[in-house]
Amino acid sequence: MKKASITDVARRAKLSISTVSRVINNLSTVSPENRAKVEEAVAHLKFKPNVSAQRLARGVNNSIGFVIPGYPGIFYSFYAIELIRGVGHACESLNLDLVFHITNGFNPINFNTVGGIVFADIIENRRQVEAAVATGTPCFVINNKVDDLDVGYIAVNNHLGGKIAADYLLSLGHKKIATVTGNLTTQSGAQRYEGFKEMLEKKKVTLPKEYVHQGDYSRQSARYAAERFLDLKNPPTAIFAASDEMALEIISMIHEKGMKVPDDISVIGYDDNPACLYGAVAVTTIKQPLFQMAEKAVRCLNSIVSGKKTKNEKIYLDPELVVRDSCASPKRG
Amino acid sequence: MKKASITDVARRAKLSISTVSRVINNLSTVSPENRAKVEEAVAHLKFKPNVSAQRLARGVNNSIGFVIPGYPGIFYSFYAIELIRGVGHACESLNLDLVFHITNGFNPINFNTVGGIVFADIIENRRQVEAAVATGTPCFVINNKVDDLDVGYIAVNNHLGGKIAADYLLSLGHKKIATVTGNLTTQSGAQRYEGFKEMLEKKKVTLPKEYVHQGDYSRQSARYAAERFLDLKNPPTAIFAASDEMALEIISMIHEKGMKVPDDISVIGYDDNPACLYGAVAVTTIKQPLFQMAEKAVRCLNSIVSGKKTKNEKIYLDPELVVRDSCASPKRG
DNA sequence: CTGAAAGCGCTAACAA
DNA sequence: TTGTTAGCGCTTTCAG
Numbered sequence: 131m132k133k134a135s136i137t138d139v140a141r142r143a144k145l146s147i148s149t150v151s152r153v154i155n156n157l158s159t160v161s162p163e164n165r166a167k168v169e170e171a172v173a174h175l176k177f178k179p180n181v182s183a184q185r186l187a188r189g190v191n192n193s194i195g196f197v198i199p200g201y202p203g204i205f206y207s208f209y210a211i212e213l214i215r216g217v218g219h220a221c222e223s224l225n226l227d228l229v230f231h232i233t234n235g236f237n238p239i240n241f242n243t244v245g246g247i248v249f250a251d252i253i254e255n256r257r258q259v260e261a262a263v264a265t266g267t268p269c270f271v272i273n274n275k276v277d278d279l280d281v282g283y284i285a286v287n288n289h290l291g292g293k294i295a296a297d298y299l300l301s302l303g304h305k306k307i308a309t310v311t312g313n314l315t316t317q318s319g320a321q322r323y324e325g326f327k328e329m330l331e332k333k334k335v336t337l338p339k340e341y342v343h344q345g346d347y348s349r350q351s352a353r354y355a356a357e358r359f360l361d362l363k364n365p366p367t368a369i370f371a372a373s374d375e376m377a378l379e380i381i382s383m384i385h386e387k388g389m390k391v392p393d394d395i396s397v398i399g400y401d402d403n404p405a406c407l408y409g410a411v412a413v414t415t416i417k418q419p420l421f422q423m424a425e426k427a428v429r430c431l432n433s434i435v436s437g438k439k440t441k442n443e444k445i446y447l448d449p450e451l452v453v454r455d456s457c458a459s460p461k462r463g
Numbered sequence: 464m465k466k467a468s469i470t471d472v473a474r475r476a477k478l479s480i481s482t483v484s485r486v487i488n489n490l491s492t493v494s495p496e497n498r499a500k501v502e503e504a505v506a507h508l509k510f511k512p513n514v515s516a517q518r519l520a521r522g523v524n525n526s527i528g529f530v531i532p533g534y535p536g537i538f539y540s541f542y543a544i545e546l547i548r549g550v551g552h553a554c555e556s557l558n559l560d561l562v563f564h565i566t567n568g569f570n571p572i573n574f575n576t577v578g579g580i581v582f583a584d585i586i587e588n589r590r591q592v593e594a595a596v597a598t599g600t601p602c603f604v605i606n607n608k609v610d611d612l613d614v615g616y617i618a619v620n621n622h623l624g625g626k627i628a629a630d631y632l633l634s635l636g637h638k639k640i641a642t643v644t645g646n647l648t649t650q651s652g653a654q655r656y657e658g659f660k661e662m663l664e665k666k667k668v669t670l671p672k673e674y675v676h677q678g679d680y681s682r683q684s685a686r687y688a689a690e691r692f693l694d695l696k697n698p699p700t701a702i703f704a705a706s707d708e709m710a711l712e713i714i715s716m717i718h719e720k721g722m723k724v725p726d727d728i729s730v731i732g733y734d735d736n737p738a739c740l741y742g743a744v745a746v747t748t749i750k751q752p753l754f755q756m757a758e759k760a761v762r763c764l765n766s767i768v769s770g771k772k773t774k775n776e777k778i779y780l781d782p783e784l785v786v787r788d789s790c791a792s793p794k795r796g
Numbered sequence: 797c798t799g800a801a802a803g804c805g806c807t808a809a810c811a812a
Numbered sequence: 813t814t815g816t817t818a819g820c821g822c823t824t825t826c827a828g
Contacts, residue, residue, distance in 0.1 A: 478798080479798065479800075480799090482799075485798090492798085494797060497797085518804090521804085522804065
């Protein structure tokens with residue numbers, strides 16, 4: 131037995147397919163009796179409308195794609211999860227299908243199945259974005275300020291975030307400040323580091339290169355870096371980690387070495403990951419509204435896919451300092 | 464200017480739509496000259512085939528749904544990420560659209576858009592599975608042995624996993640063994656605990672209730688539990704955590720308290736999360752092939768959606784002990 | 797190797 | 813309130 135179609139339902143209900151269509155779509159212009167008949171038939175035949183046919187007839191594709199660029203580990207980050215949740219939430223409330231693209235960042239992806247695409251960042255996959263734009267697929271990028279492509283974006287000023295972190299540590303009296311960067315091939319990683327460095331320079335505080343460790347947002351890279359910092363003959367009194375997860379791992383490391391945060395060393399993170407609140411010490415951090423950014427991205431994209439708007443929105447937000455317990459003034463200058 | 468359709472392409476190429484269709488679908492029966500003409504037109508018009516029309520004409524829906532039941536925090540787990548990756552990978556290689564359903568576990572979800580659904584577990588959302596089955600949508604469940612519903616599944620014997628963990632600790636000579644369970648409303652959480660408890664009973668080792676802490680797979684719950692255990696006048700010499708992330712957090716806590724793993728306390732986890740390798744001590748754990756399970760789920764589901772098979776597969780695997788450095792014999796009985 | 801034509805299942809005027 | 817009908821864009825026989 132094949133799948134029931136609208137015709138089968140109509141036949142069983144002894145009504146026209148239009149009427150069936152009306153009740154499927156909840157149009158009010160159907161008499162209660164007929165509605166009941168249709169509903170009986172639908173239930174009996176286990177009828178499910180064919181979405182492809184609906185979309186074809188309606189002329190719209192009710193789905194958007196979501197691509198997470200594939201650098202190893204990005205999935206395991208708070209960042210990715212928040213975006214997934216945000217995008218998912220928006221799609222659910224807008225009744226959009228969320229089509230996930232897991233990709234290594236290079237494989238071509240099939241844009242045809244979706245009305246638009248949101249990119250969870252651009253890392254090494256700028257090509258994919260360009261390809262999508264070239265085919266005329268509306269695109270929206272999260273966490274990258276990209277002004278040279280016809281795409282919308284929502285990003286936060288990572289440069290400013292780095293400055294804020296540095297400034298705060300400086301204001302506490304720290305002079306020996308180290309940093310574990312994020313992945314520097316990401317705009318966020320590079321800019322946080324730049325902002326951080328710039329502020330230090332501005333305040334005439336030197337940043338020796340043994341105080342800089344290139345991480346990649348992973349706990350593992352943070353652990354490695356922290357170990358190096360702590361083994362220095364002249365260790366830093368404060369550390370700026372480009373993500374909270376890294377900050378958390380650094381704090382663990384410090385404790386393992388028998389020292390205390392913030393008494394012996396201050397640590398500041400980035401993201402405002404709730405995990406900041408539940409560790410050994412509440413982590414001071416730079417907040418960025420990932421979930422909301424993802425939601426907003428979907429809404430913006432949808433309004434252009436559905437033709438309600440025509441101009442790509444370019445949104446650029448400021449991050450915000452959240453003071454908690456992981457930073458204090460250094461014991462001695 | 465509207466989107467170009469196959470007719471537009473045919474017109475520009477001065478050929479029939481059949482020929483255009485053949486080129487699009489890479490059928491070899493097209494002369495090189497005509498193929499070139501079509502390709503020129505396609506490029507010129509930025510033609511993208513309408514997937515809905517293709518699916519309608521072909522009579523198949525090339526996409527599968529993926530639902531992650533929504534209990535808070537599940538997203539932030541290694542478990543969820545591995546499944547997402549595995550499902551994503553399989554879909555990419557099978558050329559399937561992966562439609563993500565983020566749901567609180569109660570909202571009805573629209574199954575019509577997909578050919579089949581894989582559930583990343585069943586927690587409180589059994590209803591959704593039943594609803595899907597009722598509409599005739601092929602379903603496949605990961606990590607739940609469900610024999611009373613017409614669905615396929617791939618699960619691992621969590622009961623056995625719990626036993627293996629207990630048995631290993633026992634074999635090392637531990638008598639005072641505590642556990643932080645997973646979410647007990649999940650089959651995995653409940654069964655790991657049951658298996659663990661059973662093995663202890665079998666070996667006549669008592670499990671006082673202050674040695675049992677109901678966690679929920681979160682780091683936070685593990686930290687809380689560990690703190691309680693360590694504060695006991697008679698603390699355990701070993702702890703079984705129902706996930707590696709919890710084990711990792713417990714290890715951190717132990718270190719914060721100035722003790723060592725495994726010298727003072729042994730800890731065994733569950734999952735075989737790579738993070739086990741990069742912390743202060745390599746974590747001994749119970750391995751379960753999440754990524755592969757997810758992949759397999761998609762393949763099984765697809766073969767029934769596409770009609771290649773008709774019987775739902777029911778797969779039940781055994782977990783495996785992975786010995787690393789976080790467990791040792793207790794210092795004294 | 798190519799084209800004509802019959803649908804795929806549904807929506808949305810339009811008439812009744 | 814209901815039914816008729818013309819597509820939506822594409823695939824796929826079937827002739828040629």
